[in-house]
Amino acid sequence: METIQVKFILKLLGFSNYRASISDSKLKPNSKTSVSKCKDICRKLCDRSWVARSEDITKFKILPPGKSLLKVDLSNLPITQIELEVLKASAKKTTTPGQIKKVPADRRQETIRDLIDRGLLAAVETKIKEVWLTERGKVYLRDEFNPTGNTLSFSGKMLDNYIQFLRQSLAGEARMPQTRSTTQTTAVQPPNTDTSRPLSDEDILETIRNLDRELGTDNYLPIFHLREKLAMVSRDELDKALYRLQRNDRLEMSSLTDSSPYTQAQIGAGIPQNMGGPLFFLIDSDSKGAEFFAI
Numbered sequence: 001m002e003t004i005q006v007k008f009i010l011k012l013l014g015f016s017n018y019r020a021s022i023s024d025s026k027l028k029p030n031s032k033t034s035v036s037k038c039k040d041i042c043r044k045l046c047d048r049s050w051v052a053r054s055e056d057i058t059k060f061k062i063l064p065p066g067k068s069l070l071k072v073d074l075s076n077l078p079i080t081q082i083e084l085e086v087l088k089a090s091a092k093k094t095t096t097p098g099q100i101k102k103v104p105a106d107r108r109q110e111t112i113r114d115l116i117d118r119g120l121l122a123a124v125e126t127k128i129k130e131v132w133l134t135e136r137g138k139v140y141l142r143d144e145f146n147p148t149g150n151t152l153s154f155s156g157k158m159l160d161n162y163i164q165f166l167r168q169s170l171a172g173e174a175r176m177p178q179t180r181s182t183t184q185t186t187a188v189q190p191p192n193t194d195t196s197r198p199l200s201d202e203d204i205l206e207t208i209r210n211l212d213r214e215l216g217t218d219n220y221l222p223i224f225h226l227r228e229k230l231a232m233v234s235r236d237e238l239d240k241a242l243y244r245l246q247r248n249d250r251l252e253m254s255s256l257t258d259s260s261p262y263t264q265a266q267i268g269a270g271i272p273q274n275m276g277g278p279l280f281f282l283i284d285s286d287s288k289g290a291e292f293f294a295i
Contacts, residue, residue: 004029006147008041009050010154012133013141013161016265019132022053027131042131050137054234057097057112059125062090066120086111087120094124113240134232142169199233204241205250208282220254221282222262224269239271242282249285256280 007029012018020027022042023035045051066087069079085102089095097108115121133141141162199207207229212221223242230238245251256277259267270278 003153004033005041005045007154007158008038008045009133009137009141010158010161012051012131013165014157017132018138018165019130022128022131039128042128045137049134049232050140051131052134052232052234053128053132054130054236055126055128056109057116057123057125058127059094059096060090060112060116060121060123061094062087063120063122066115067091069120082107082111083115086115090121109236110240113236117240130235132231136232138165138169141165199230199241201241201245201248201250204230204233204238205245205284208251209284209287212284212287219283219287222266222269223253223271223280223282224262224266226282227269242271252283252285253279254281254283 008027011027011029012020014026015024022038028038029041042051042053046053069077070087070091082103086100086108089100097105097112100108103111112121112123116123142165204226208221208226211217211225211229212219215221215225217225227235227238233241242251242253246253253271255273256262256267256270256279259277267278267280270280272278
């Protein structure tokens with residue numbers, strides 16, 4: 001790993017949950033590092049699965065299936081008015097989210113991503129928003145990281161970040177029950193261990209079930225537990241997967257009404273809503289139905 005990449009990761013360790021905005025000046029390896037250089041470092045580290053990133057789509061274009069859709073009677077097709085407006089905005093040329101005037105700003109990214117997933121649009125340009133340390137990155141730093149050479153120059157703050165990271169890792173291991181069997185220890189690992197493909201919605205649902213059993217949350221799992229377990233999945237992608245599971249009647253999400261038992265960071269892991277508290281609790285619809293019939 002290049003020295004500038006090491007510095008980037010050591011700076012990242014200084015942020016809460018090892019997660020930061022790519023434009024945060026405190027993330028720069030040094031004062032002369034540009035934001036574009038930080039993005040380049042981020043992409044290279046993502047290629048090695050040591051960090052992950054979330055992105056906004058800044059330019060997109062319509063694909064032939066999307067053009068064909070605009071030519072048919074849409075009254076009986078499963079497409080919303082907001083989705084239709086996005087398709088119309090890109091019908092003639094590559095466009096940006098800001099040019100979709102008839103769609104609320106907070107719905108544009110979600111809608112564009114959904115249409116991309118359905119093969120109607122394609123992303124032309126993206127912009128990195130956030131970057132965070134992955135589980136694989138944590139393992140590398142804890143067990144494999146071995147800096148060598150005589151030209152390395154790390155600040156006291158960078159070294160302190162690394163020391164604090166190691167201490168927290170050791171403290172976490174010390175809190176784990178030593179008598180737990182191997183089967184119990186691995187019970188809440190994501191079902192998909194093939195890192196060459198992304199987690200499927202079914203993988204995510206199975207992880208929710210495993211966490212619920214492990215933590216004893218009685219089919220009322222706070223969402224921050226899932227985000228911590230699936231740190232390799234960006235916030236936007238995980239939210240989209242949860243909404244898809246909800247639309248398919250596989251999952252229910254409940255709002256947080258009493259925030260007193262939780263920290264601000266845990267509350268911030270919820271999905272904000274225009275009205276009321278954030279969506280915070282995850283409820284497996286299949287398990288809920290099974291409990292109903294058991295009664």
